[in-house]
Amino acid sequence: MKTETRTVPVASPVSFTDRSSADKRGELYKLTRRQLLTRGLVLGSGLVVGSSFIAADNAAWAMEVKALAPQTMATLVQMARDIYPHDNFGDALYANAVKGHDATAADDAEFLSMIEGGAKQLDAIAVENGNSSYVGTGWEADRVAILKTIESEPFFQTIRGGLVVGLYNQPEVWNLLGYEGSSYEKGGYLARGFDDINWL
Amino acid sequence: MTAPYEHNDDSVVVIIGTGAGGGTLANELAQKGISVVALEAGGRHLPPDYINDEWASFGQLAWTDMRTTSGSWRVAKDFANLPAWIVKAVGGSTTHWAGASLRIQDHEFRALTEYGSVEGASLMDWPITLKDLEPYYEKAESKMGVTRTNGIPGLPGNNNFKVMKAGADKLGYKNCHTGRMAINSQPRDGRTSCQQLGFCFQGCKMGAKWSTAYTEIPKGEETGNLEVRENAHVLKIEHDDSGKISGVLYADKDGNQHLQKCRVACVAGNSIESPRLLLNSASTMFPDGLANSSGQVGKNYMRHMTGSVYASFEKPVNMYRGTTMAGIITDESKHDTSRGFVGGYEMETLSIGVPFMAAFLNPGAWGREFSAAMDSYENMAGMWLVGEDMPQESNAISLSDEKDQFGLPAANVHFDDHPNDVAMRNHAYQQGMAVYDAVGATQTHPTPPYPSTHNLGTNRMSANAADGVVNGFGQSHDISNLFVSDGSQFTTGAAENPTLTIVTLAIRQADYIAEQMNADAI
Numbered sequence: 001m002k003t004e005t006r007t008v009p010v011a012s013p014v015s016f017t018d019r020s021s022a023d024k025r026g027e028l029y030k031l032t033r034r035q036l037l038t039r040g041l042v043l044g045s046g047l048v049v050g051s052s053f054i055a056a057d058n059a060a061w062a063m064e065v066k067a068l069a070p071q072t073m074a075t076l077v078q079m080a081r082d083i084y085p086h087d088n089f090g091d092a093l094y095a096n097a098v099k100g101h102d103a104t105a106a107d108d109a110e111f112l113s114m115i116e117g118g119a120k121q122l123d124a125i126a127v128e129n130g131n132s133s134y135v136g137t138g139w140e141a142d143r144v145a146i147l148k149t150i151e152s153e154p155f156f157q158t159i160r161g162g163l164v165v166g167l168y169n170q171p172e173v174w175n176l177l178g179y180e181g182s183s184y185e186k187g188g189y190l191a192r193g194f195d196d197i198n199w200l
Numbered sequence: 201m202t203a204p205y206e207h208n209d210d211s212v213v214v215i216i217g218t219g220a221g222g223g224t225l226a227n228e229l230a231q232k233g234i235s236v237v238a239l240e241a242g243g244r245h246l247p248p249d250y251i252n253d254e255w256a257s258f259g260q261l262a263w264t265d266m267r268t269t270s271g272s273w274r275v276a277k278d279f280a281n282l283p284a285w286i287v288k289a290v291g292g293s294t295t296h297w298a299g300a301s302l303r304i305q306d307h308e309f310r311a312l313t314e315y316g317s318v319e320g321a322s323l324m325d326w327p328i329t330l331k332d333l334e335p336y337y338e339k340a341e342s343k344m345g346v347t348r349t350n351g352i353p354g355l356p357g358n359n360n361f362k363v364m365k366a367g368a369d370k371l372g373y374k375n376c377h378t379g380r381m382a383i384n385s386q387p388r389d390g391r392t393s394c395q396q397l398g399f400c401f402q403g404c405k406m407g408a409k410w411s412t413a414y415t416e417i418p419k420g421e422e423t424g425n426l427e428v429r430e431n432a433h434v435l436k437i438e439h440d441d442s443g444k445i446s447g448v449l450y451a452d453k454d455g456n457q458h459l460q461k462c463r464v465a466c467v468a469g470n471s472i473e474s475p476r477l478l479l480n481s482a483s484t485m486f487p488d489g490l491a492n493s494s495g496q497v498g499k500n501y502m503r504h505m506t507g508s509v510y511a512s513f514e515k516p517v518n519m520y521r522g523t524t525m526a527g528i529i530t531d532e533s534k535h536d537t538s539r540g541f542v543g544g545y546e547m548e549t550l551s552i553g554v555p556f557m558a559a560f561l562n563p564g565a566w567g568r569e570f571s572a573a574m575d576s577y578e579n580m581a582g583m584w585l586v587g588e589d590m591p592q593e594s595n596a597i598s599l600s601d602e603k604d605q606f607g608l609p610a611a612n613v614h615f616d617d618h619p620n621d622v623a624m625r626n627h628a629y630q631q632g633m634a635v636y637d638a639v640g641a642t643q644t645h646p647t648p649p650y651p652s653t654h655n656l657g658t659n660r661m662s663a664n665a666a667d668g669v670v671n672g673f674g675q676s677h678d679i680s681n682l683f684v685s686d687g688s689q690f691t692t693g694a695a696e697n698p699t700l701t702i703v704t705l706a707i708r709q710a711d712y713i714a715e716q717m718n719a720d721a722i
Binding site: 160164184194195197 | 255362366406517559574639
């Protein structure tokens with residue numbers, strides 16, 4: 001069960017409401033904190049857990065990476081939030097939106113190199129700016145300024161382009177933005193508010 | 201002879217494509233007892249199969265074969281291999297269309313005469329008039345069940361319409377209503393009425409919206425005179441030594457090639473594929489492609505002046521609930537050069553879901569301004585702006601260096617806005633934003649054109665053979681048994697959504713083909 005918990009895919013955020021899984025993630029959380037305290041490594045939204053895991057610092061989600069370095073995935077999650085910042089979206093939605101790059105990188109060495117190189121470049125610019133890393137840069141505006149310097153590059157365009165579908169095609173995102181989607185199963189919107197506007 | 205037909209049966213009319221033009225023509229000819237083979241590149245999808253999920257539906261229905269783009273239009277940058285958002289399926293883009301059914305206005309058929317010569321534009325008068333088409337418009341409106349015609353009531357206004365209407369009233373616009381829509385406002389012709397699903401673009405799962413897929417096509421098939429071959433992708437049109445069309449070569453779903461012989465061939469593959477097919481059918485006798493003695497095949501590509509305005513308000517609108525395009529302001533569709541441009545435009549309600557809003561609101565944009573707009577999604581209203589764009593010879597479909605899955609040159613779509621298009625779009629943005637500002641918009645988002653849905657003009661009608669590809673009946677000036685039956689016949693674009701006129705032309709063309717066949721002229 002422990003292994004299963006650690007590899008819960010982020011594909012279905014809804015699954016995280018499952019209580020038994022949540023309890024198991026508590027164990028992961030403890031492990032995470034201990035490791036982090038040992039290493040003194042705190043990476044913004046994503047916490048690196050061992051050699052192939054990252055997890056939220058509140059244990060709301062965890063992800064196993066196959067090809068990318070965990071730190072790189074943590075950078076991508078932060079970058080995703082900085083590109084399309086929605087303050088009421090949990091990190092799980094951003095993690096889900098970028099996790100496909102790990103699978104692509106596992107099959108494509110050139111792609112892997114581009115992503116790892118891009119993440120390192122972000123960190124290098126952050127260090128030049130006097131911060132510890134990209135995710136260690138505290139203000140969104142300062143991180144956005146870093147992204148602006150690389151926005152025409154394939155690395156940035158790959159991440160941004162992937163987010164258009166990866167982030168906004170999640171039913172949980174639709175809920176958060178107030179989009180109810182398919183209505184056919186419920187008989188349409190004819191009796192469900194198609195003309196209910198009351199403030200005009 | 202009744203369907204199915206043999207490949208070597210050279211008595212049949214072959215129609216390439218089953219959308220608004222091809223699907224309608226197929227049924228009309230079949231009703232007259234003429235044997236028809238309709239070749240459709242896509243598969244057959246019917247209402248139970250339609251998917252009310254934007255990207256999944258796009259994957260099911262969209263034409264995504266290789267195409268390339270060039271020119272200064274923004275689509276070439278943001279969607280380099282997706283110049284058009286049209287459908288590959290039985291029913292063609294009538295599965296995807298929104299249902300807006302407007303007649304072209306009298307003066308728009310005489311664009312050159314009414315507007316005068318416009319620098320850089322290849323304006324011409326159509327060789328036909330509104331008067332010629334009126335009886336056929338009536339038939340088309342009856343066939344399609346267009347609201348506000350034939351005693352059919354208008355659709356009820358949804359939230360998005362109510363916002364538009366309130367703004368239109370405050371601005372003093374006089375002509376704002378829920379449109380002339382080929383969507384049943386009450387049960388008709390064996391189809392139910394609109395249940396306000398909100399997924400008109402994804403294929404109407406209620407079948408309330410007219411589509412050839414489940415109206416014209418099955419009606420034609422019931423006569424026994426129509427055989428529809430789906431997943432039959434046409435590669436080339438062939439001719440005999442006299443220069444008459446003799447057959448159509450196509451690949452079936454397994455890639456096996458077949459030659460269907462024919463008496464007449466009608467091309468209805470939409471304004472990108474139709475000219476591409478004519479160009480790809482070049483031969484020793486016709487080295488520049490079929491029907492191309494004028495050099496006009498593929499030229500004068502029009503896509504309508506388009507743009508959208510979305511606006512955010514303090515409170516919810518939920519624009520996605522209900523019919524996508526049942527709302528229109530027609531006041532700006534007049535020709536009035538005091539606005540700084542020739543021709544006019546329509547303002548029509550439009551909504552897209554979160555997935556497509558993310559893709560189309562401002563392609564390439566990122567950061568807090570963009571995500572704040574997305575955050576206001578449920579408080580948004582939206583409209584589409586659609587007007588007459590200037591035909592330009594340099595806007596053209598040509599053969600690309602890229603190849604399609606059959607190894608044939610793909611279509612390249614080249615487009616630059618004409619200054620008149622830009623002036624009209626800017627005016628339309630201002631007016632669209634004013635409509636929403638009048639009812640308290642907190643933000644407005646002038647949204648750039650999407651990949652083209654209205655593809656027009658690339659085999660234009662002309663009175664003289666030197667000026668265009670087909671005559672007033674869509675018949676090739678060069679080859680008497682070759683017809684064009686889709687929107688590529690349009691001489692100019694006019695301001696109106698084109699489907700009603702494509703259907704109207706197809707009904708009229710069917711009469712003409714039957715007459716010509718009876719007279720043994722073809």
